[in-house]
Amino acid sequence: MKDQEAALCQAGRLVRELFPQALGAVLGGSAALGRSTPTSDLDIGVLLPDRAGSGREVIRHEGRLVELFLNSVDDVPEFFEWDRARRRATVVFVYAQGMTLTDPHGQVARTRQRAQEVLAMGPPPLTAEQWCHRRYVLTCYLDDLADTATPPVNRYEQLVIADHVLREAAELLTAHHGAWTGIGKWMPRRLIAADPVRGNDLLAGHQAVAERADPGPLSAAAGELLELVGGPLREGYADRWQARPTEAQR
Structure with missing residues (x-):
């Protein structure tokens, strides 16, 4: 519990120092679930006012590695669909199971609700x-x-x-x-x-x-x-190329 509280405090300081313009932020991953170790990094989701800063960044803050998941409020729905399609939903889990760091306008609450809805849907079935x-x-x-x-x-x-x-x-x-x-x-x-x-x-x-x-x-x-799931598959399997490889791909 002490490690979780320390992680929560450090994540809060980071957001205040580096993202004063943030519309909200969450601490996710092992730290939020109380399963982190002394060498675990911090997974922090940050909601930004525009898409200019959207992306994924790894930094070191106060001696600890931090993985930042940066999204604008507008790109969250599209991004969550992309994340779901990967069947891992990394950032969706950060918001759905994370701990709110700051939420001055209710944007994090709405994003967390959307993330929980996506998790409830589950990953897309395999074709x-x-x-x-x-x-x-x-x-x-x-x-x-x-x-x-x-x-x-x-x-x-x-x-x-x-x-x-x-x-x-x-x-x-x-x-x-x-x-x-x-x-x-x-x-x-x-x-x-x-x-x-x-x-x-x-x-x-x-x-x-x-x-x-x-x-x-x-x-x-x-x-x-x-x-x-259907048994071993050897002879009879076929996979057709969808397009000829370009010179650069050969």
């Missing part, structure tokens, strides 16, 4: 093509992971493949439940929130690869997930 693509990709990584069970084991390759299996499985499992996904430390948090049993099996399987070089539990957990 049929996206489901097939993710099943195919996870199938490929699982085949590669199975190959690492036979000595001699290249641990570098095994660990990288296991990371990809977990990432792709997390995307499929959260999509299956219509739940938000995440990256970094938010990936296991969102995975467990979406499906405590299967999410824990995937994470424990990944840990088995890291600690014991045993790909069996992860292969089993990801394989069960694949069966849940």
Whole structure:
């Protein structure tokens, strides 16, 4: 609680010092949820009068890293839709679950309400093509992971493949439940929130690869997930190029 209060006070000082023109601001992320560590950065959403300053910035304030999410009031609806389409809704979560730092005109309250509505909607469902693509990709990584069970084991390759299996499985499992996904430390948090049993099996399987070089539990957990969403996909998969690559893209 003391760490949370200290973070709240520091975030308030930052907004007053650097954004005196702000229409409102919130402290989000781990600090707002009481889950920060001494080295955690601060995630601060700031509402500005115009779009000129909109963007994402990382600064250091009073010795602590701060990630700033800057938006004008006018661009919030469009930005939230873009954030939702990514299926992570990073800034939406900052406002929906954050702590208000300043709100002189009620703009933060309205933005928080909109953010909570977006979270309640959930991420957009995957298209049929996206489901097939993710099943195919996870199938490929699982085949590669199975190959690492036979000595001699290249641990570098095994660990990288296991990371990809977990990432792709997390995307499929959260999509299956219509739940938000995440990256970094938010990936296991969102995975467990979406499906405590299967999410824990995937994470424990990944840990088995890291600690014991045993790909069996992860292969089993990801394989069960694949069966849940339509099964492995190998031959028969096709993905057509939408446009020829330009010279610069080749």
